[in-house]
Amino acid sequence: MNKIAIVTGATGQDGSYLSELLLDKGYTVVGLRRRSSSEKGLERIEHLLNNDNFKLVEADITDSGCVNSLISEYMPHEVYNLAAQSHVGTSFKQPSYTSQVNLQGPINFLEAIRLLSPSTKFYQASTSEMFGKNYEVFADTKYQKETTPFVPQSPYAVAKLAAHEMVRIYRDSYELFACCGILFNHESERRGENFVTRKITKWIGEFVASGQDEDFPALRLGNLDAHRDWGHAQDYVDAMYLMLQQDEPEDYVIATSETHSVREFLTEAFNEIGISNFEPHVVIDPEFYRPCEVDWLLGHTGKARQQLGWRPKVSFPELVQRMVRSDIDAARKEKLERSSLQELEETS
Numbered sequence: 001m002n003k004i005a006i007v008t009g010a011t012g013q014d015g016s017y018l019s020e021l022l023l024d025k026g027y028t029v030v031g032l033r034r035r036s037s038s039e040k041g042l043e044r045i046e047h048l049l050n051n052d053n054f055k056l057v058e059a060d061i062t063d064s065g066c067v068n069s070l071i072s073e074y075m076p077h078e079v080y081n082l083a084a085q086s087h088v089g090t091s092f093k094q095p096s097y098t099s100q101v102n103l104q105g106p107i108n109f110l111e112a113i114r115l116l117s118p119s120t121k122f123y124q125a126s127t128s129e130m131f132g133k134n135y136e137v138f139a140d141t142k143y144q145k146e147t148t149p150f151v152p153q154s155p156y157a158v159a160k161l162a163a164h165e166m167v168r169i170y171r172d173s174y175e176l177f178a179c180c181g182i183l184f185n186h187e188s189e190r191r192g193e194n195f196v197t198r199k200i201t202k203w204i205g206e207f208v209a210s211g212q213d214e215d216f217p218a219l220r221l222g223n224l225d226a227h228r229d230w231g232h233a234q235d236y237v238d239a240m241y242l243m244l245q246q247d248e249p250e251d252y253v254i255a256t257s258e259t260h261s262v263r264e265f266l267t268e269a270f271n272e273i274g275i276s277n278f279e280p281h282v283v284i285d286p287e288f289y290r291p292c293e294v295d296w297l298l299g300h301t302g303k304a305r306q307q308l309g310w311r312p313k314v315s316f317p318e319l320v321q322r323m324v325r326s327d328i329d330a331a332r333k334e335k336l337e338r339s340s341l342q343e344l345e346e347t348s
């Protein structure tokens, strides 16, 4: 019989890649999606919907009764809790909602597993945002690792840190196999459009499709000096899976160990379309500044490399190139579809 995994946030970036990975490994995947008034929102997993081993189930992780029912119905071997209000900027405007999803959600799973299925292994999506302003220094390099103290800087990070500590408490108190991946930023062609990398590459795609129109509206961004350790999401879901295959449940930092500023991402992305100076195309807009910023993230991945044998495969230039090319292709396709429709309307 196939192993069963529940993946929360299956419609999101990581959930879609992880579902693919688990299906490839022979799992039956129960992917959760929250209720929506439309059928939109399934774009990342459309290709999985006809797979007999993929079951899409409507569920909201903030509802404890719903989570209990899921655990008792499926008695899964593994649960990967990826669902979240995942936007840091939004968390300043919706702190209570963010806490409800990002903290109460994981508590609901930990309780359900403790009471109904204690042999279920649990993965929690923790984040480098928990380090906030803190870092360690070695040979002039500022970095974060598993033991670096957390100093969160946003409602998002506070909720994620509380969930992270809750996982530790359940692991220590009830001997659950529960662990957290402290993942640094990871992006992809499937990244949400309001995260800075995708916002940039989507703008570039539309700009190219416009024929690099002089009147094309500028790209409006906030702080360009923040540094992030950016990897590709497909590499990172491998690490999630590996964590649940270990003998002991432990937390791991997952990152590329290379950091770049938003400005460097912009330079690399504009270089892809032959523009060496992005500045004439970018307007700095205070709307996109955070009340509190995380300036520097650079992950030290010694533990994951040694214990999990994990390494990132996609480099920073390849990540940027893949995202830019994908968004150019998508924008050109959309433009073509729009003009064919217009032609049809004019001729009929």
Ligand code: NAP
Pocket: 008, 009, 010, 011, 012, 013, 014, 015, 032, 033, 034, 041, 059, 060, 061, 062, 081, 082, 083, 084, 085, 086, 101, 125, 126, 127, 128, 182, 183, 184, 185, 186, 187, 192
């Ligand atoms: P994402 O694309 O924003 O996906 C989030 C998922 O959560 C979506 O499927 C969303 O559903 C779902 N969701 C939100 N609220 C829900 C609720 N109340 N009940 C059920 N589902 C709900 O995020 P991601 O980039 O894949 O990240 C996955 C996880 O890793 C998140 O927990 C995030 O905080 C964490 N993380 C991400 C990164 C990163 O750089 N990507 C780094 C560290 C940690 P809809 O599709 O309906 O919106």
Ligand code: G4F
Pocket: 086, 087, 088, 089, 126, 127, 128, 129, 183, 184, 185, 186, 194, 195, 196, 197, 199, 220, 221, 222, 223, 224, 226, 227, 228, 262, 288, 289, 290, 293, 294, 297
């Ligand atoms: O792309 P971002 O919104 O990602 P952020 O805040 O680092 O959070 C992401 O990574 C975390 C892991 O460290 C995850 F836990 C979290 O779920 C999410 O996936 O912003 C990156 C940087 C920030 O410093 C932000 O201030 O880009 C800066 N930025 C500048 N202009 C902008 C913009 N960010 C966004 N979203 N939009 C802008 O216009």
